[in-house]
Amino acid sequence: MFGTRVPRVCYVTSSPREPRPSGFQGNGRRAQGRDSPDARRALQEYPVLGWKPSCTCPPPPNQGSSHCPAPSDQDDLTCLSWLHQGTNLLPIQPLARTSSTAVATVAPGAPGKPPFSFSSLIFMAIEDSPEKSLPVQGIYEWIVRSFPYYRSAPGGWRNSVRHNLSLSKSFHRTGRDRSQGPGKGSLWRVCPEHRPALAEALRKTQHCQGPGSVLAGSVLSGPVL
DNA sequence: ATCTACATAAACAATT
DNA sequence: GAATTGTTTATGTAGA
DSSP states (O other), rough: OOOOOOOGGGGGGGGGGGOOOOTOOOTEEEEOOOTTTTHHHHHHHHHHGGGGOOEEEEEEEEOOOOOOOTTTSSSSOOOOOOBBBTTTTSSHHHHHOOHHHHHHHHHHHHSOOOOOOOHHHHHHHHHHTTSSEEEEEHHHHHHHHHHHHHSSSHHHHHHHHHHHHHHHHEEEEEEOOOGGGGOOOOEEEOOOHHHHHHHHHHHHHTTTTOTSHHHIIIISSSOOO
């Protein structure tokens, strides 16, 4: 199908892309570095504040705590119920629903880049949907709604979202029910077998922000994560 | 030094 | 034909 793909012009030159602007943040890992100032700032800006640990389900493995009896059918992280307990459905969930109060915590003008990878963002968006599936546009909207940074970010992040969806084995697309209305594209879902890894990555992102972060204080000290 | 994960950019085909 | 969606390739950075 792609046999007709022609080599890109970039091969002609040693520098295929435009020089990156001085403010370019590299590969983004810097921004989501384990304990980077950016990551800490972002976590303080984004209202994980509203996430109240109110765990009634088993903690993820390696958390040690077993305050809840582990159901026999949950040997691993396949169960994401620990991500979906009421308001602590997902770390940034409160912002999406109560933007006025939540966004008030964001520094005016320049929200920091979220510390989450695109995979994590997609994961959260999909898991936050009632049907556990979203079209690309729905994922965009969830991200923009949840992270003010992406409202003003250059459009390239959408490309990255699609790139992640397409490249990552963690997500797969399903046919779209056209009776639900018009719209392009497919619905995207999280592969069940990859949920544990995604959840763990998300948990690590939070965990690695250190004890100083709001999230660490409100989440990691709790029994859920 | 190398590998891996990730972000970003871009080309291009398919679909609506 | 335009816009959107999906796939693929390339490249750069940082951490392990």
